[in-house]
Amino acid sequence: MSSKKLPLLIISGATATGKTSTSLHLAKKYQHLSPVIINVDSLLFYRELNIGTAKPSQQERDEIEHRLIDNRSINNPLNAADFTTLALKELEQCFENQRFPILVGGSGFYLRALVKGMYDSVDVSxxxxxxxxxxxxxxxxxxxxxxxxxxxxxxxxxxxxxxxxxxxxxxxxxxxxxxxxxxxxDQFAGGDPYDFSQHRLDNWNILHLYMELPRDEHAQIIKDRTEQMLTSGFVEETKTLLNNGFTGQEKPMQSIGYKEILMMLNGELEQKDLQERIEGSTRKLAKQQRTFFAKIRPKHSLHPLKDKVKIDQLVSDWMSEGDQ
The missing domain is CATH 1.10.20.140 (Histone, subunit A)
Incomplete structure (x- = not known):
């Protein structure tokens, strides 16, 4: 096994910013390195949640190996510490087998927990x-x-x-x-919890690509995606979960989209207002995610489509530097 550092690519960004398509494009481009996409989206862990999580399709997962997707039930929620343990094992296997891991997702807290570690939690009385x-x-x-x-x-x-x-x-x-x-x-690797240049993943040379869209364009994508989810059976998926014995109080089912649908089913929200309410909640989440990721450095902020050539060049140059 090589003792030199191997490439670890991070593709982050707020919800609905083109992370999945960018990761698949790059994974296919570097197919000869045996890429593995490791999920860092906290809702994709759950096998029961599909339409409302914009989960990669089965065809996409057949083309490129994905890890940490559909690995839990909503009855058994995964926290950041659990995720970190699992993700470190995935990275360890990638290193042992000389594979190319791509961390993809918008859950900044989980990503930071993996890269920087977590503060020591206290025992609460x-x-x-x-x-x-x-x-x-x-x-x-x-x-x-x-x-x-x-x-x-x-x-x-x-x-x-x-x-x-x-x-x-x-x-x-x-x-x-x-x-x-x-x-x-001060208990994070390197002190500053947002400085990814000082991290605890010693075997890896990290490149961080951050997908960013203009606000108006992003809002339109959120609107279109919400509409597509609803026409694809989002409400029916939620009803099926309730019919299968879930209560709706499970933590993952209190996430955006599912929560609003449950409100509608409980008579707390009019059906005509459902899409607009989900869109508003998603825009709020995206704002929170942007605020978090704005603090993380170093990273390259890129448009997933307009900067496609730049993305390819950045990754190519980074790969070349690692070979020297």
Missing amino acids: EEIKNDAEELFEREGIKPFIEFLNLNDPIRIKTLHENDHYRIKRAYEHFKMTGKPTSQAG
């Missing part, structure tokens, strides 16, 4: 957990967000308002330690 759960049952997520806006504003800006789990964890962390989770950054 049962009393604090119970108090938090009672507060959530009484008043929902709003008081948690307000608390973090005052006490951990850096962390809350990286979280989507629907990410109840991480919002509550950040709240519990502060209640337990008296310190914000954002102050735990």
Whole structure:
């Protein structure tokens, strides 16, 4: 086995920015390196969620090997620590077999956990957990967000308002330690949690391509994709999950799209407003993702279509440098 560093490509970006098509294009171009696409999208882990996650098609997965897709049930959610353990094993296998891994996805927190490590989580007392759960049952997520806006504003800006789990964890962390989770950054590889030039993946030479679209173009793509999902049977998929015994309270089913459909099925949202509500939630998520990825460096910000030639050249030059 070679002792030199091998190429590790990261393709990141907000939802609906062309990451999948870019990854498939590059994987096919470097087919001779036995590429493996490793998923870094937190919803693609779940085998029951398909239409609402824009999962790569079976044909695309047959053409290029994909890992960490359909590897969990929504009854058994995967957190960032679980993902990191699995992804490190995938990278280890790629290194042993001299294969070319491509990390693809928009879950920035998961990507950072893999590349930089995670801050040491604290053991939260049962009393604090119970108090938090009672507060959530009484008043929902709003008081948690307000608390973090005052006490951990850096962390809350990286979280989507629907990410109840991480919002509550950040709240519990502060209640337990008296310190914000954002102050735990010095425990990341190299100190700065957003500096990917100092990382813990010692065997790998990393190139980070960040897919970015103008806001108006991105909004139109989100609109078109939402419409396509709904005409492809998104509501029917959600109904089938309920008919198969899932409650709708499973954490992955509280994600964008599924949550709004459940609201409609429960009479909390008019059918005529469904598409617009999903689009709005998706645009909010995309804004949160852009905010997170804006802090990560180094990276090359690129349009997935207009910069296709530039993407090819960047990867080619990077590959050539690694061969020297």
